[in-house]
Amino acid sequence: MSDARCEEFRELLSAFVDESLDGGELLYLERHLRECAACRLFEEELRRLKGLLQAAEAFRPPRRPPAGFAAMVTARLDREAPVRLVAFPEAPVRRVTRRPWIGMIAAAAAAAIFFAWSWQRLLPVDSPEQKLASPSIAAGVDVAAADNGSMDTWMREHAMLARDSTLLGPAEEIEFARFRADAVPER
Amino acid sequence: MSVTNGELDPGVGDGERQLVAAARGGDHRAFEALVLKYQSRVYRLIQRMVSGSDVVDDLAQEVFIRAYRSLGDFKGESSLYTWLYKIALNLCRNHYRTRGRRPAHEELEEADGAIGLEAAGGTPEDEVSRREFWDQLRRGLDELPAEQREAVVFCDLEGMSYEEMASVIGVPIGTVRSRIFRGRRALQGLLAPFHGSAAAAPGRPT
Numbered sequence: 027m028s029d030a031r032c033e034e035f036r037e038l039l040s041a042f043v044d045e046s047l048d049g050g051e052l053l054y055l056e057r058h059l060r061e062c063a064a065c066r067l068f069e070e071e072l073r074r075l076k077g078l079l080q081a082a083e084a085f086r087p088p089r090r091p092p093a094g095f096a097a098m099v100t101a102r103l104d105r106e107a108p109v110r111l112v113a114f115p116e117a118p119v120r121r122v123t124r125r126p127w128i129g130m131i132a133a134a135a136a137a138a139i140f141f142a143w144s145w146q147r148l149l150p151v152d153s154p155e156q157k158l159a160s161p162s163i164a165a166g167v168d169v170a171a172a173d174n175g176s177m178d179t180w181m182r183e184h185a186m187l188a189r190d191s192t193l194l195g196p197a198e199e200i201e202f203a204r205f206r207a208d209a210v211p212e213r
Numbered sequence: 214m215s216v217t218n219g220e221l222d223p224g225v226g227d228g229e230r231q232l233v234a235a236a237r238g239g240d241h242r243a244f245e246a247l248v249l250k251y252q253s254r255v256y257r258l259i260q261r262m263v264s265g266s267d268v269v270d271d272l273a274q275e276v277f278i279r280a281y282r283s284l285g286d287f288k289g290e291s292s293l294y295t296w297l298y299k300i301a302l303n304l305c306r307n308h309y310r311t312r313g314r315r316p317a318h319e320e321l322e323e324a325d326g327a328i329g330l331e332a333a334g335g336t337p338e339d340e341v342s343r344r345e346f347w348d349q350l351r352r353g354l355d356e357l358p359a360e361q362r363e364a365v366v367f368c369d370l371e372g373m374s375y376e377e378m379a380s381v382i383g384v385p386i387g388t389v390r391s392r393i394f395r396g397r398r399a400l401q402g403l404l405a406p407f408h409g410s411a412a413a414a415p416g417r418p419t
Contacts, residue, residue, distance in 0.1 A: 040394035044368060046375045075401055079369035082350055085343040088257045089266070091273065095256075096248035099277045100241045 032058075032065050039065060043072045229293060237284045248277050251294055255301055261366045262305040263312075264351060272308060276301045291380060298381045302363065309359050346407050353403035361396030368393050 038055045041047045047055065059066055092098075229250075235243035252273070259272045279300050280287075287296055354362050363382060367373045368389075373381070378389045 036398075037391060037394040040397055041375070041390050044375070044393070046390070071401065072397060075397055075404065076369055078346075078404065078407060079350070079365070079400075080372075082347065083370065086347050088260045089269070091252045091256045092270065095252050095273070096245045099248050099274055099281075100245040102274070102278060103241050103244065103281055 032062060032068075035059075035062075035065050036068060039069050040072060043069065043076055230289065233284060233287065233289070233293070236281065244277075244281055247293070251297055252277075254294055255297055258298060258301055258366075258371060259305065261370045262302075262363070263308055268308065272301070272304050275304055279304070295377065295381055299383075302381060305363075306359065346404075349404060349407070350400075353400045356403070357396050357399055361392050361399065364389060364392035365396040365400065369397075 035055055035058050038047060038051055042052070042055055059069065229247070232243045232247050236247060255276050256269065256273045259269050259276070263269065263272065276297060280297055283300075287293070354365070357365065360382075364378065367378045367381065368375075375386050375389050379386045382389065384392075
């Protein structure tokens with residue numbers, strides 16, 4: 027007899043008559059079918075219904091398209107304006123979004139760098155700014171590590187230059203002031 | 214590939230690919246060749262989904278017009294007929310929405326009159342039984358929720374596999390399975406006089 031437990035097998039039975047069950051579900055259902063007469067009857071009804079639906083068009087065959095159907099479709103296309111014409115891609119093409127402002131920013135940055143470099147070249151050779159920007163300062167730690175003996179000389183020299191410079195912040199001013207007090211004679 | 218009503222799924226072969234490429238290039242004659250190839254399938258599907266000669270003619274034509282206009286979206290990842298079925302399904306759904314509450318079997322009676330059923334032959338009694346069955350089937354399909362009707366038509370009338378249905382309808386296979394089951398269950402009640410026993414089927418081939 028059919029019971030509440032059979033209800034879970036009914037959907038499986040529907041897929042079963044379509045031969046769309048496999049693996050564990052198929053085994054599970056077949057085991058139940060061996061034990062349950064109500065589900066075997068339901069399976070038989072489903073097969074009858076499916077057969078009847080499939081046979082329905084033997085009773086009333088579908089109408090075929092009217093003669094000249096394809097020509098009618100293309101005649102309609104001929105009357106319309108052309109639509110977008112694109113090549114048939116072999117593989118999906120990744121679309122790249124164009125951002126014209128990126129080029130403008132790059133050009134402005136290049137111009138600014140060139141201007142700064144040109145201005146640097148125009149400064150007097152012995153100006154404090156130019157000396158502070160010298161390669162030895164840029165290499166800072168390496169210079170000190172390479173020659174500890176010349177460190178004090180180097181710092182004193184640059185502390186003198188920095189005193190009048192606007193390039194240093196408050197922390198650097200205090201550090202250089204300590205050097206001035208210890209070792210750098212006033213000019 | 215899968216089999217649909219005994220016909221091999223054509224996929225997108227070289228010849229078809231060339232026709233699609235030419236159609237994309239604006240060659241209407243190439244597109245006409247594609248229409249010729251698929252018109253019967255599309256026409257048959259639409260008749261199974263909706264009724265009424267005029268409606269079927271209009272929808273079938275619209276399927277191909279829309280297909281032409283959106284050929285750029287066809288990537289060739291599925292077969293062309295699967296892609297056409299998706300377009301046809303969307304148009305049928307729009308038709309259900311705009312048709313309102315008017316059942317398709319009324320359109321069928323008005324538009325098709327008495328044609329068709331006599332094609333199966335047999336006695337006049339057989340013909341009456343067939344007509345009753347057909348009317349009941351149409352009425353039953355009409356009364357199903359649209360998603361169950363689509364699933365039953367694709368499965369039992371079109372003979373599509375669950376995988377193909379999942380691709381065309383755009384839902385998981387489990388959902389397809391559930392919709393087919395619920396649709397069949399609803400039809401079982403309506404068609405009980407015809408499928409109650411094998412002998413009760415009107416003019417059923419033996």
